[in-house]
Amino acid sequence: MQVYSTPKAIKENSNFTFCPGCDHGLAIKTIAHVIDELNIRENTIAVASSGCSVFLYNFLDVDCIESPHGRACAVATGVKRAHKAQGNNKFVFTYQGDGDFASIGLAESMHSALRGENITAICINNTNYGMTGGQLGPTTAMGQITTTSQNGRNREYHGFPIKTAEQIAQCEGTCFSARVALYDIKNIINTKNTIKKAFEYQNQNLGFSFVEILSSCPTNWKLSPKESHEKIKTELSQIFPLGVLKDVKND
Amino acid sequence: MSYIVLDKNKCKSCYLCTDVCPKELIKKSDEIGKTGEFIVKFEDKENQCLGCSQCAIMCPEIAITEVHKE
Numbered sequence: 441m442q443v444y445s446t447p448k449a450i451k452e453n454s455n456f457t458f459c460p461g462c463d464h465g466l467a468i469k470t471i472a473h474v475i476d477e478l479n480i481r482e483n484t485i486a487v488a489s490s491g492c493s494v495f496l497y498n499f500l501d502v503d504c505i506e507s508p509h510g511r512a513c514a515v516a517t518g519v520k521r522a523h524k525a526q527g528n529n530k531f532v533f534t535y536q537g538d539g540d541f542a543s544i545g546l547a548e549s550m551h552s553a554l555r556g557e558n559i560t561a562i563c564i565n566n567t568n569y570g571m572t573g574g575q576l577g578p579t580t581a582m583g584q585i586t587t588t589s590q591n592g593r594n595r596e597y598h599g600f601p602i603k604t605a606e607q608i609a610q611c612e613g614t615c616f617s618a619r620v621a622l623y624d625i626k627n628i629i630n631t632k633n634t635i636k637k638a639f640e641y642q643n644q645n646l647g648f649s650f651v652e653i654l655s656s657c658p659t660n661w662k663l664s665p666k667e668s669h670e671k672i673k674t675e676l677s678q679i680f681p682l683g684v685l686k687d688v689k690n691d
Numbered sequence: 692m693s694y695i696v697l698d699k700n701k702c703k704s705c706y707l708c709t710d711v712c713p714k715e716l717i718k719k720s721d722e723i724g725k726t727g728e729f730i731v732k733f734e735d736k737e738n739q740c741l742g743c744s745q746c747a748i749m750c751p752e753i754a755i756t757e758v759h760k761e
């Protein structure tokens with residue numbers, strides 16, 4: 441009996457173009473499994489962003505629209521509302537890096553959450569600007585060395601990192617906010633279930649749903665894929681604790 | 692007999708699958724893949740594969756495309 445197969449929501453013969461061991465691949469694969477399980481491939485519109493996340497439209501077999509850097513939630517708002525005005529209830533989600541979602545796009549992201557926009561945002565937090573060479577981003581941890589913080593992030597010069605899932609949970613229009621990771625099988629399965637929940641909340645018109653995924657960037661971290669997962673497990677998940685930060689159904 | 696299907700053209704030699712197989716059936720091969728590193732091979736002479744799918748769940752490239760369990 442076949443117990444595992446490539447998700448149908450992944451385009452046939454597509455090859456991920458991420459660096460070896462990058463969690464972007466795992467994240468997109470996990471989203472594809474959820475799209476399969478909920479059987480929403482025909483009704484989904486994905487909004488890609490700028491950064492390594494941009495390649496989403498090459499791999500996911502759903503309708504995709506590309507947005508300018510940081511503007512994915514604004515574009516998703518337009519897509520969702522325009523279709524709704526036509527009487528179509530499309531399923532709309534964004535796929536963004538942490539730099540995209542929480543730095544250049546912070547205003548668009550947070551106001552979408554405040555408006556309770558009925559979309560889902562997925563944010564890949566790899567604690568740096570991956571595509572452009574590993575610069576310090578809004579989520580870079582204190583002390584973390586990047587190409588633009590050679591002596592490590594410090595309070596005097598760079599200030600503190602943002603805890604995105606906590607901030608989004610604070611917005612009244614948010615129905616669901618959670619932080620997950622992909623460093624082992626248990627967490628990958630939990631990530632799948634969490635994304636599924638966020639997607640289902642959108643289908644129930646509950647408001648803005650958000651999933652932050654602690655992810656690896658082995659190339660810019662200058663670590664092996666295995667060491668990168670170890671770093672997320674032992675260091676990053678201490679700074680950015682995993683779990684559900686808001687769930688309107690349980691609060 | 693349980694087994695996996697490995698698409699050699701997709702493997703990027705990250706070796707994440709080698710760590711999760713409870714029976715250690717996936718190992719570095721002597722074949723060079725698209726990243727210039729040795730890709731992995733699945734070898735199960737004693738039919739030990741459990742069909743647990745952990746390697747497939749872990750692979751970021753979807754290079755392990757199918758898992759069959761008996």
Ligand SMILES: Cc1ncc(C[n+]2csc(CCOP(=O)(O)OP(=O)(O)O)c2C)c(N)n1
Nearest residue numbers: 491492493509537538539540568569570571
């Ligand atoms: C308006 C604008 N400014 C700057 C850039 C350059 N740029 C492209 S990707 C990127 C950073 C992306 O980082 P992040 O969102 O964390 O995603 P990652 O690549 O790490 O997945 C930047 C600054 C751009 N494309 N557009």
Ligand code: SF4
Nearest residue numbers: 458459462492570657
């Ligand atoms: S630069 Fe980092 S985030 Fe981008 S594909 Fe490579 S490992 Fe992934």
Ligand code: SF4
Nearest residue numbers: 702703705706708750
């Ligand atoms: S996890 Fe996938 S890409 Fe990485 S070594 Fe194994 S088969 Fe290759």
